[in-house]
Amino acid sequence: MPLALAHTNLNHSAGTQSLLIQCLAEWGGGLAIAADPYRIPESHPNWAGERFTLVEWRPIDVAGCYFPPRLTRGEYEDALKTLGEHIRRRSPRPVLVGGDFNAHALEWGSPSTDSRGDSTLLWAARHGLVLLNRGRASTFVGARGESIVDLTWATPAAAIRIKGWRVDASFLGEMSDHRLIRMELVSIPAEESLRRRRHEKERRWALRKLDPGALEVSLLSSTWPEPNPTRSVEEEANWLGDAMSRACDASMPRCRPVARKATYWWYEELAQLRRATVAARKRYTRHRRRGTDAEVEVAAGALREARSALRAAIRRAKADAWRELVSSLDRDPWGRPYKILTKQYRPWAPPIMETLDAQFLDDVEAALFPTREKDIPERVGRPSG
Structure with a gap:
């Protein structure tokens, strides 16, 4: 299954950063390179960031970078050299580099090549990098071009x-x-085959769909032959594990993990506002190319209003979601807030207690909370005298 990979410059915008996270949720996860982010959450396991960052992601390494326009040519080339040293250290691992270089060259569709473009092309050739950009679609569309x-x-x-x-x-x-x-990011055939086998082994069974009759028949068929007394303890353990796996496969289906398609604060109104902002941007671009000055001014105002409405709606949605989470502390203190805090919240899986055998739960309850009639002896009074 392909994995989503993306990169862009967020222009230090909180709204754009929130939408990028929502994009990853809609794609079912993945990896994103965010140049000039609004903020990097502290001690967050899913975030890493400096001027450039290199992470190991599945079969490849991914490096993200941002070279602002204020860098002189010498500073730019020094930064490229440092990034190249990190790439060289990772050899022979496959490496992908994405980011905002603020460089222009004919090789990737610019009308001319500037000094940064020359430096970038030389740096890429030195490290054996190939350009993945395709076509002549602009990656930056601003008011000035x-x-x-x-x-x-x-x-x-x-x-x-x-x-x-x-x-x-x-x-x-x-x-x-x-x-x-x-x-x-796609896998080569050998990796895909290995991934599928590993994924099949890791998938658990849907216990609620258990067929007791099929489970019993499978276990009886596995234990029908006479046991082999010459097998070692390790061989017996492997046989038992295989027999149980076959029995579970025969009596219940495997679970299918369902990825969330939205962040906790996303809802349909935000999707509509996002579509309206895209439409406003297209109208502005169209009028700027073929319209009058008055039409361009009107379209630019409409785009500003659409962006402001989307940013405000995202802030309200996050605030409402936070208030709802805080209010749930009183209703269910051991529920979602507690699980998020202890990193036990798993929206894709049922609670662990629901997957345990009922008799096992009864035995645990009896051991933890014994009844007076059976397990607790009567108190013996003090001897007289």
Whole structure:
């Protein structure tokens, strides 16, 4: 199954950062490179960030970078050199690099090549990187023009695993001047076969759909032959595990994990506002190219209003979701808030107690809370005298 991979420049916008997280939820997870983020949550296991960051992700390494326009050519080349050293250390691992280079070159669709473009091309050739950008779609669309400054590079070993590179303007609702770059990480046949076998082993069974009769028949068929007294303890353990797995497969289906398609604060009104913002941006772009000054001014005002409405709606949605979570403390103190705090909240799986055998739960209850009649002796009084 392909894995989603994306990168863009967030322009230090809280609304754009929230929409990027929602995009990952809609795709069922993945990895995103966010240049110039609004903030990086402290001590968060799913976030990492500096001027450039390199992480190990499945079969490849992914490096994210941002080179702001204020850097001089010397500073830019020093930053490229440092990034190249990190890439060299990861050899022979496949590496993908994505980010905002703020560089222009004919090789990726710019009308001309500037000094940064020359430095970038030399740096890429030195490290054996190939350019994944396709077509001439602008990755930056601002009030003063369009350009291609967001680039994706990869080593040959990583490039063969990347499919569907494209520029997408719809998911971020045009909240940023930078477009979202999307692609998919695919597995080569041998890795895909291994992943499927591993995934099949890790999937648990749907206990609620258990067929007791089929379970009993399968266990009887497994234990029908005479036991082999010459088998070792390890062989007996392996046989028992295989027999139980076959019995479970015969009597109940495997569970299918369902990925969440939205963040905790997302709802349909936000999706409508995002679509309205995309439409307003398209009208503005169309009028700027072929319309009058008055039409451009009206379209720009409509785009500003649409962006403001979407940002305000996201802030309200997050505030409402937080208030609902806090209020649930009184209704269910050991529920979702407690599980989030202790990292035990798993929305894709039923509670662990529901997967345990009923007789086992009865035995545990009897051991923890013994009844007076059976388990607690009567108190003996003090001897007289």
